[in-house]
Amino acid sequence: xxxxxxxxxxxxxxxxxxxxxxxxxxxxxxxxxxxxxxxxxxxxxxxxxxxxxxxxxxxxxxxxxxxxxxxxxxxxxxxxxxxxxxxxxxxxxxxxxxxxxxxxxxxxxxxxxxxxxxxxxxxxxxxxxxxxxxxxxxxxxxxxxxxxxxxxxxxxxxxxxxxxxxxxxxxxxxxxxxxxxxxxxxxxxxxxxxxxxxxxxxx
Numbered sequence: 001x002x003x004x005x006x007x008x009x010x011x012x013x014x015x016x017x018x019x020x021x022x023x024x025x026x027x028x029x030x031x032x033x034x035x036x037x038x039x040x041x042x043x044x045x046x047x048x049x050x051x052x053x054x055x056x057x058x059x060x061x062x063x064x065x066x067x068x069x070x071x072x073x074x075x076x077x078x079x080x081x082x083x084x085x086x087x088x089x090x091x092x093x094x095x096x097x098x099x100x101x102x103x104x105x106x107x108x109x110x111x112x113x114x115x116x117x118x119x120x121x122x123x124x125x126x127x128x129x130x131x132x133x134x135x136x137x138x139x140x141x142x143x144x145x146x147x148x149x150x151x152x153x154x155x156x157x158x159x160x161x162x163x164x165x166x167x168x169x170x171x172x173x174x175x176x177x178x179x180x181x182x183x184x185x186x187x188x189x190x191x192x193x194x195x196x197x198x199x200x201x202x203x
Contacts, residue, residue, distance in 0.1 A: 003169055004162035007041050007117060011124035014045035019128075024053050037092055044085050045121045051078040052125050082118070083184050089114035090181045093172070102178040109168055109177055116165045123161060127154045 010032075018026060028046050032038035057063070058071040093113045133139065133147040171177040 002162075002166045004120065004165050006038070007120060008124060008158070008162060010038055010041045011045040011121050012128075014042045015049055015124060015128050018046060018049045022053075024050050024057070037089070040085065040089050040092065041117070041121075044082070044089065044118070045124065047078060047082050047085065048121050048125055051075060051082070052129070054078065086114045086118050087181065087183060089117060090179070093169075094179060094181055097172050097179070100173060100175050100178075103175040106175055106178045108180065109171075112179055112181060113165065113168055113172070116161070116168065120158070120161055120165065123154065123158050127151065127158060130154055 013031075017029070020026075028043070030039055030042050030046070032042055054071055054075050058068055058075065063071075090112045130147055130151045134144050134151050136144060136147075168177065172179055
């Protein structure tokens with residue numbers, strides 16, 4: 001089984017598990033060993049799935065402003081958790097390939113493996129929800145057909161992205177490419193770099 005075959009299987013499992021209750025406050029029950037890559041992949045997709053539904057909720061045109069603010073802060077926190085986990089997955093890859101000596105002509109990829117995996121997790125969510133729309137009995141046939149056409153594109157994209165990730169990992173393993181990890185350094189969450197936060201702290 002390739003890495004992405006394993007990842008896509010785990011992403012599907014996490015999405016199905018979430019939709020057993022379909023509620024953003026459902027406690028996670030990660031079935032994998034805590035220090036394993038499987039655990040990280042399941043947690044990654046769970047975070048993405050909860051955030052997907054938080055993004056739905058905040059777009060309710062009749063939402064109470066206080067509830068919207070609370071949701072916005074929760075989404076911000078989720079984004080930070082997501083970023084931290086992507087960097088953790090990159091650390092896993094860096095450790096896995098730490099003994100590989102890059103070839104003299106090895107090249108650097110435009111993104112790290114984990115950020116590509118991040119896109120693969122989001123893609124699994126798009127496929128799940130587009131399938132849901134394609135099967136909607138209360139929608140028009142025109143709507144279902146549009147969604148089926150989009151679903152076909154998403155499934156093709158999943159194959160292409162999975163192939164590209166597996167090829168990237170193979171290139172890193174063979175020394176044809178090398179990876180570097182840059183921390184995101186998000187300034188707006190840092191009380192020392194966000195002007196609104198550090199100015200308020202002086203008051």
